[in-house]
Amino acid sequence: MAILAPRGGQEVGALDVRLRASDADGDALTMRVSYSGDDGRTWQPVFVGPARAALRLPARYLAHSGRARLRAEVSDGFRETRATSDRFRSDGAPPTVTITSPAGGVRESAGATLVLAGEAVDDARHPLGSRRLTWRLGRRVLGTGPNIAVRGMPAGRRRITLTAVDRFGRAGRASVTVRTTAARPLFLVLAAPRTLGRRAQAVRVRLASSIAASLTILGGSRPRRLVLGSTPITLRLPLGPGRRTVRLRLTLRSGRLATHAQLTVRRRG
Numbered sequence: 600m601a602i603l604a605p606r607g608g609q610e611v612g613a614l615d616v617r618l619r620a621s622d623a624d625g626d627a628l629t630m631r632v633s634y635s636g637d638d639g640r641t642w643q644p645v646f647v648g649p650a651r652a653a654l655r656l657p658a659r660y661l662a663h664s665g666r667a668r669l670r671a672e673v674s675d676g677f678r679e680t681r682a683t684s685d686r687f688r689s690d691g692a693p694p695t696v697t698i699t700s701p702a703g704g705v706r707e708s709a710g711a712t713l714v715l716a717g718e719a720v721d722d723a724r725h726p727l728g729s730r731r732l733t734w735r736l737g738r739r740v741l742g743t744g745p746n747i748a749v750r751g752m753p754a755g756r757r758r759i760t761l762t763a764v765d766r767f768g769r770a771g772r773a774s775v776t777v778r779t780t781a782a783r784p785l786f787l788v789l790a791a792p793r794t795l796g797r798r799a800q801a802v803r804v805r806l807a808s809s810i811a812a813s814l815t816i817l818g819g820s821r822p823r824r825l826v827l828g829s830t831p832i833t834l835r836l837p838l839g840p841g842r843r844t845v846r847l848r849l850t851l852r853s854g855r856l857a858t859h860a861q862l863t864v865r866r867r868g
Contacts, residue, residue: 602671602684614661614689616654618671618682631672632656636664636723638686662723663691663767691722694731694763694771703775710782710810713749715741719763719771727763735760751810751829754781754854781854784812788831791847791862801838802864807831808851818847827851842866 602618616632628650633642645660650673661667667689672681700716707713715734719727729744736759741749760774788807795802806814807829814827819836838845847862 602682605687613658614656628673633670635668636662638666639668658692661689664689693769694719694721694765696763696771696773698761698773698775706778708782716746717761721765731764733762752779753811754779781856783856784851784853785809794865794867797866801835803835805833812851812853815850
């Protein structure tokens, strides 16, 4: 018996293995093929089945190594023969990523907390740590780690991606589609000074929304429109000249659902 490929010094991704084995009595032969990434000190089975002359092994079966070897063991049920390949180099494969929650197509309210859970292993089947796992909604980073909770998802059909990067910089990904239904946005933070100096030309307003929503502000010197989320922000709103009382009308909108509020600011003097 002999292993004809891979050859010594060869660099491989997915691997086509070629072997030569026979039995003088013509008995059916079974075969076990094992892989070692540490020059034969430890072995991991990658194929068990009927003996064959050619076998294709996916790259994910062959962990990254510069000292890789294959071992083939063939048996007729009574006797066994073994052959070991020369040393070769395996490129391995990117991480394998799995999202365990939520299930694809799940429906959630945009105002609810969405729990995301996933895991990843490298090509040696070692779990990847929290810092190597990143959750994204489009280009927006939602968080890192195997488990996170997200609030303020925008309404609609959204694809969430979990990316894992191994120590060689190779990235693996998995994604899930979530359908979020519109919820009425609420002001988590809505604050402004009650009075301003007589010559004040602007007012600062601090704002935050329960979910991502469009915000419209009327009543200053010009309308303001922006997207507001759960992280508080401070806006500087220019005021028109001469008015002793300024009334700001604010509207938060998510889909067809809206919340209205009003702030009244007076100038002193």
